[in-house]
Amino acid sequence: MMTLVGAIVGGMGLVSILLRRTLLGLMIGIQLLVLGATLTFVVVGISANARPSGHLFALFVVLSAVAQLVGGYALAIRRFYLKNNVLVDELRSLKK
Amino acid sequence: MIHWIFAIVLVSASVFATFSKSIRSSILALWICGLGAGAFYLTIGTELLAIIQWIVATVIAISFVFFAVTFGEYSKTETRPGHRSKLFTVLGILIGVGLPVLLWLGVGPVPEEMLIPATDSNDLSALGLKLVSENFLALEVLGVSLLVAIVGGGVIARPLDSEDERGNP
Numbered sequence: 044m045m046t047l048v049g050a051i052v053g054g055m056g057l058v059s060i061l062l063r064r065t066l067l068g069l070m071i072g073i074q075l076l077v078l079g080a081t082l083t084f085v086v087v088g089i090s091a092n093a094r095p096s097g098h099l100f101a102l103f104v105v106l107s108a109v110a111q112l113v114g115g116y117a118l119a120i121r122r123f124y125l126k127n128n129v130l131v132d133e134l135r136s137l138k139k
Numbered sequence: 140m141i142h143w144i145f146a147i148v149l150v151s152a153s154v155f156a157t158f159s160k161s162i163r164s165s166i167l168a169l170w171i172c173g174l175g176a177g178a179f180y181l182t183i184g185t186e187l188l189a190i191i192q193w194i195v196a197t198v199i200a201i202s203f204v205f206f207a208v209t210f211g212e213y214s215k216t217e218t219r220p221g222h223r224s225k226l227f228t229v230l231g232i233l234i235g236v237g238l239p240v241l242l243w244l245g246v247g248p249v250p251e252e253m254l255i256p257a258t259d260s261n262d263l264s265a266l267g268l269k270l271v272s273e274n275f276l277a278l279e280v281l282g283v284s285l286l287v288a289i290v291g292g293g294v295i296a297r298p299l300d301s302e303d304e305r306g307n308p
Contacts, residue, residue, distance in 0.1 A: 046246045048146045050239035052172065055153040058235040061227050062157070067207055071165050074199060075153055078176055082149075085180065085188070087246055095269050098185050102270075105188075105195055106281055110288035112199060116206060117292035124298070129210050 045086045053079025066119040066129040070112060077108040142182040149175040161216040162207050170200035187266055 056079055059072030081101040088097010119129050126133070149172055156168035173196020180189035207213040270278060 045142070045146065047239055047243050048150055050242035051150050052153040053242075054235045054238040055157040057238060058231045059157040061231040061234065065162070065212060067162055067203065067210065067212055068165065071156060071162075071169050071203070074169055075156060075172065078153075078172055081192075082176060082179070083242065083246075085183070085185065089183065090246070095266060098188050098266065099270060099274055102188055102191060103274075103277060103281055105191060107284060109195060109199075110285050112202070113285075113288040113292040114295075116202070117295035119206065119210065120296035123210055124296075129212065 046083065046090075049079045049082030049086055051079070052082060055079075064131055066115065066122060066131055066134075069131055070115040070119075073111060073115070074108065077104060077111075081105055140182075142179050145175045145179040145182065149179065161214075162212050163204075163214070166200055166203045166207065169203070170196055173197070173199070187263055 053076050056072045056075030056077070059075055060069055061072075063069050063072055081104050084097050084101040084104060086097075088094055088100070091097070122129055122134065152168045152171040152175060156165045156172060159165045159168060173192060177189040177192035177196065180186075180192060204213065
């Protein structure tokens with residue numbers, strides 16, 4: 044059942060990515076997706092008798108999510124400079 | 140078992156973060172999700188991952204609050220959260236249900252007796268040694284990626300000062 048928990052959290056992240064309208068909402072969805080993936084790595088690592096490897100892989104996933112967040116914030120700031128909002132629907136170009 | 144309590148908290152918070160009307164509640168729910176995941180890691184004896192998860196979740200929540208306030212989104216509420224075109228709604232439902240079902244069918248349940256702290260290869264020194272010996276290249280790549288992301292983020296988000304970028308002739 045713990046596999047299902049990770050999968051539900053990841054699935055909610057995907058739903059959030061599809062349904063949210065702002066860049067911040069999109070990034071919250073991506074964070075949920077990464078959290079679900081991390082949980083799945085840890086739990087599958089346990090069930091496959093590969094505890095430390097699964098944990099280390101999850102560690103790398105958690106830390107690389109920070110890099111993704113930095114990129115997302117940069118895009119959001121750029122968007123806010125240009126259009127004064129962070130809506131995804133009208134996001135077509137990062138140039139004025 | 141105590142990890143089931145954290146599992147319920149995790150799932151509830153993730154659903155709330157997805158369908159909440161305000162970004163403020165979503166950020167709070169995301170933070171609770173991170174704390175719940177860290178607590179779950181602690182119950183299975185993964186202290187290092189738990190501490191890192193807590194730190195990362197807290198820093199992420201604080202940065203979300205900062206940027207939501209900066210962009211003027213913090214107090215806004217969506218009157219119809221999650222309302223999109225039919226295609227997006229159907230895709231969302233399909234993915235939200237399909238991914239858990241696929242993973243559940245593909246991976247299967249983890250035996251309850253395995254969800255306990257491991258007796259070997261569980262201490263911090265063993266994990267640290269494994270990190271710098273077997274996974275040293277991955278660690279280096281991760282460090283360089285974080286550096287590039289920070290520098291690249293600064294470049295992308297720099298103020299627009301040239302006439303070309305503003306689109307003026």
